[in-house]
Amino acid sequence: AxxxxxxxxxxxxxxxxxxxxxxxxxxxxxxxxxxxxxxPNQGLQLLLKYTTGATLVKGINGFEAEFKKSExxxxxxxxxxxxxxxxxxxxxxxxQVRGSYIxxxxxxxxxxxxx
Amino acid sequence: xxxxTQTPRHKVTEMGQEVTMRCQPILGHNTVFWYRQxxxxxxxxxxxxxxxxxxxxxxxxxxxxxxxxxDATLATLKIQPSEPRxxxxxxxxxxxxxxYGYTFGSGTRLTVV
Numbered sequence: 001a002x003x004x005x006x007x008x009x010x011x012x013x014x015x016x017x018x019x020x021x022x023x024x025x026x027x028x029x030x031x032x033x034x035x036x037x038x039x040p041n042q043g044l045q046l047l048l049k050y051t052t053g054a055t056l057v058k059g060i061n062g063f064e065a066e067f068k069k070s071e072x073x074x075x076x077x078x079x080x081x082x083x084x085x086x087x088x089x090x091x092x093x094x095x096q097v098r099g100s101y102i103x104x105x106x107x108x109x110x111x112x113x114x115x
Numbered sequence: 116x117x118x119x120t121q122t123p124r125h126k127v128t129e130m131g132q133e134v135t136m137r138c139q140p141i142l143g144h145n146t147v148f149w150y151r152q153x154x155x156x157x158x159x160x161x162x163x164x165x166x167x168x169x170x171x172x173x174x175x176x177x178x179x180x181x182x183x184x185x186d187a188t189l190a191t192l193k194i195q196p197s198e199p200r201x202x203x204x205x206x207x208x209x210x211x212x213x214x215y216g217y218t219f220g221s222g223t224r225l226t227v228v
Contacts, residue, residue: 034216043206043219105158
């Protein structure tokens with residue numbers, strides 16, 4: 001069974017500082033990996049995804065993530081945090097079940113950005 | 116931008132009442148999910164459909180929850196009878212196997228009192 005662990009339920013950074021949100025996964029097959037962002041009172045929005053190919057994936061809003069198979073990790077980074085990045089971030093792993101890719105989500109990490 | 120539409124956005128109901136939540140997936144998407152989000156459990160998969168056929172609803176309490184897709188433009192999630200522990204935000208998401216990233220609706224915030 002697939003699972004996702006997000007280290008740290010809350011991460012606090014200063015505006016302009018590096019953002020690093022950690023995600024480790026387990027999967028019995030090569031996984032598809034995702035990061036979603038959720039702003040208050042909204043649904044989840046896809047930030048980026050890894051399926052195959054290049055292991056460094058760039059997404060929206062300046063975020064990127066690197067798939068490291070040896071470490072079973074898919075950490076999310078952004079070089080310089082903005083106040084508008086404050087939100088809940090979810091890592092998800094997906095493998096194929098009966099022809100569909102079913103995401104399993106981590107518990108989420110709340111990103112707090114200080115002025 | 117295409118979006119997944121969920122109605123109602125908010126619902127407050129009394130224990131024992133029937134609740135119906137609706138979802139309009141993005142046109143052309145053949146996979147629809149229902150998730151429930153709570154502080155305690157995070158995001159839980161309740162059910163999903165592929166080409167309108169239910170493939171897995173093992174995450175749902177069968178005695179009170181039901182999910183259907185009467186046509187390609189409508190998915191419904193019903194709770195009958197509702198209980199206070201059902202209070203949560205219910206999300207619908209749709210997608211296709213050609214892109215693997217799913218689009219979420221804004222959710223229905225359900226409060227059962």
